[in-house]
Amino acid sequence: MESLYSSIKNDMSCKVSGKDLLPAKNGEEPTMQFLLEVVEILTNYVKKTFDRSTKVLDFHHPHQLLEGMEGFNLELSEQPESLEQILVDCRDTLKYGVRTGHPRFFNQLSTGLDIVGLAGEWLTSTANTNMFTYEIAPVFVLMEQLTLKKMREIVGWPDGEGDGIFSPGGAISNMYSVMIARYKFFPEVKTKGMTAAPRLILFTSEHSHYSIKKASAALGLGTENLILLKTDERGRVIPADLEAKVIEAKQKGSVPLFVNATAGTTVYGAFDPINEIADICEKYNIWLHVDVRKLSSLIKLANSVTWNPHKMMGVPLQCSAILVRERGLLQGCNSMCAGYLFQPDKQYDVTYDTGDKAIQCGRHVDIFKFWLMWKAKGTVGFEQHIDKCLDLSAYLYNKIKNREGYEMVFDGEHTNVCFWYFPPSLRSIPNGEESRERLHKVAPKIKAMMMESGTTMVGYQPQGEKVNFFRMVISNPAATMSDIDFLIEEIERLGQDL
Amino acid sequence: MESLYSSIKNDMSCKVSGKDLLPAKNGEEPTMQFLLEVVEILTNYVKKTFDRSTKVLDFHHPHQLLEGMEGFNLELSEQPESLEQILVDCRDTLKYGVRTGHPRFFNQLSTGLDIVGLAGEWLTSTANTNMFTYEIAPVFVLMEQLTLKKMREIVGWPDGEGDGIFSPGGAISNMYSVMIARYKFFPEVKTKGMTAAPRLILFTSEHSHYSIKKASAALGLGTENLILLKTDERGRVIPADLEAKVIEAKQKGSVPLFVNATAGTTVYGAFDPINEIADICEKYNIWLHVDVRKLSSLIKLANSVTWNPHKMMGVPLQCSAILVRERGLLQGCNSMCAGYLFQPDKQYDVTYDTGDKAIQCGRHVDIFKFWLMWKAKGTVGFEQHIDKCLDLSAYLYNKIKNREGYEMVFDGEHTNVCFWYFPPSLRSIPNGEESRERLHKVAPKIKAMMMESGTTMVGYQPQGEKVNFFRMVISNPAATMSDIDFLIEEIERLGQDL
The missing domain is CATH 3.90.1150.170 (Aspartate Aminotransferase, domain 1)
Structure with missing residues (x-):
């Protein structure tokens, strides 16, 4: 035609x-x-x-x-x-x-193509404006404000009080959290630099996302002052290890500033025990940040929260928010009062201008697609989507846990399903260095063949002592049980002769 | 219908x-x-x-x-x-x-709605992927690489050698430049934090964009260690002032680290004398960053460059790049080697994965719209667009420089035209505190009426001792001389009775 x-x-x-x-x-x-x-x-x-x-x-x-x-x-x-x-x-x-919206694309946590979200992005680029002032983005600025309040209500802070801002991705949201914690305890760092503070220590899980490490380097704290916490067999932080390391840091004359807990780690999908961690933070007066992938009622214990709607909620990239329980810190930390943008003599209520809260000047409109999806799905729709993804994870786990040729990296159902596939030629080889070395090469080889045949995509990586394993995270709304079946068949087809 | x-x-x-x-x-x-x-x-x-x-x-x-x-x-x-x-x-x-694409929207430097750029954004959101790996963004990653090289060639670095990355806006690009400078001279700050460095001093124009100040706060250098440089009547940095302040900082035992020069400041559109500044930087071994709005052959003297295609080039928001003359610094400064993303055992050449160069993890695809516009316009098309905008600025300048009721903030043609409008009631009042106070209120009042009548939008601000003035920056491809005429008529219509 x-x-x-x-x-x-x-x-x-x-x-x-x-x-x-x-x-x-x-x-x-x-x-x-x-x-x-x-x-x-x-x-x-x-x-x-x-x-x-x-x-x-x-x-x-x-x-x-x-x-x-x-x-x-x-x-x-x-x-x-x-x-x-x-x-x-x-x-x-x-x-x-x-x-990335294909029903068999499982490579990342951000997958899927939500049609209403897509329409929202098309509109956003047609409007082509900037979040820094109410003046040029009146509707989007208000949508952001209302949505952030709603998110804080869901987190569980009383009346949704607090503050927040959308940022260009989870790593930047996490960077905000470290900056805000530093500003809360050592506000003079803003003007005098890190020499105005003692040696500050950050804590995070050995399984946590590398963005906290990036933040510690960027913000001048130093990656050596980020202490990695031991985890149990399921990848959860061991609270006793946190407390021991806090005490050790204090004994060395350092100041424990910040703990990052993760509600759904990147690789294992593990939930750190937020309750116990919050108790330790309260006891030692440490900022608690929670990097959230899946909500839980414990997240309200945090001082700040990173929430990435572009992950489990399926919002198009990029859509990430930093939420802060105490009002005023975000503004205090970042405001520079640029006269040419944030004129105090405007005709409208300038407290709606958001630019001085951000580390950015221009800020992309990430709110509209999320707001529009929320309208179209309702809160219940997001819940149903996440439940469906968890059901599929359970389906995969149950399918392979006793299947020949598979071994789980950890037992029990999870949002993430991590597993090794042993090709037939490896199944008879006794456990040892040779089998480990060969197993380490299996996932990359299968992945390469998958990509070359173009049939499906799934992530893999090593973790600590553990050789390369597949990591399935299901957030794709298009995926069904048949796609899970297909993935397993494909792994076996491609891995058969390795 | x-x-x-x-x-x-x-x-x-x-x-x-x-x-x-x-x-x-x-x-x-x-x-x-x-x-x-x-x-x-x-x-x-x-x-x-x-x-x-x-x-x-x-x-x-x-x-x-x-x-x-x-x-x-x-x-x-x-x-x-x-x-x-x-x-x-x-x-x-x-x-x-x-x-923001309306022919009479002059409020920001980012204006206009380029149709090909818009199509590029629609495609980008439909593809809904992430720049961190070649694996999931093969075409976009290569487009970014080729475009960055082309930009470095235009900057004037031999064979377009160097490095770079697109970032979420000019403020973040400027933040990168400070991080990279620090890493170049004090790489151990990455691991040990700011205690591994002496007191570091940054320099920028008193007229420069506030993002350098934001960066100095965020990165742990402290805003007090950002020294503002005096400018001449046209808003250009005075090189002798820079050298005097460098010497003063050294005498106090501090280390001058970084100078930001601006090629087209935000308010005046002034060009700092890059040649003389570069000589001083070379003499004292200081990193020279240039924040570019309008290109010039002198920019090649910089160690790093912020170039925002979403400003004068009319690319939809957001589109900003940081360019670095020396290869390896960007990677060295930011790499954390996350195993689950940047597996070394992939089947393709993993040097194409960009994620470890960024302070972000997920990174929005900002390249495609720019690449597509470049294809559609050619380099010549961007040049013509910028020339046309400069012609319109000259038209405005010449129209009002001798017009009754107007006074220029500075003489001579510029990319920015900054001016006061004196309503008839103010013209007979002698210069003094009263006239200053009344004049200060004119621009905000006219702007408020403009917004309420919805006919046009233009920016205003005070600068130093100077009371509120209008700032016209023309980057809108839809604007013509008739729109300039309209703006002036509108200012006079609304300001008539103030």
């Missing part, structure tokens, strides 16, 4: 270029045609994304894509390309990419 | 909800209908955005929007809303927002 756009182009029988689009004179028609043609490409992609008969990806090595595929050249040039070529570029960009 | 979507909805004679969309069974039809209906709303908005007979904004105070406009309720609830209501919400969100 000839598309609207190409039929018009033929009619016009001349090369349409970007210059012919709005705001050009008579640009309305070509603009509408161009955008509709783009939408046709995008909606076709969306349809195929959910179609199990399409591949998850069409893998190529970097050098292959760099050399240029047929008609697809990544190089930029002096002169403009025609809009026709631009549309081809759009098609090819999608063709050689990864369908 | 009845839309596709609503006609189908009527046919189905039942309430369509988010649950009926893909990945739901038989979800393809309602999904396509819903997305097309959204696109209809968005394309109508795009058309109106460029139509001068529509308002720039329909202003409401925060309390008005919070109380709820007719049919538009920002509150989130337990239960889902129908898709019909979701579409109404989309329409209302745009209705009460600000048209």
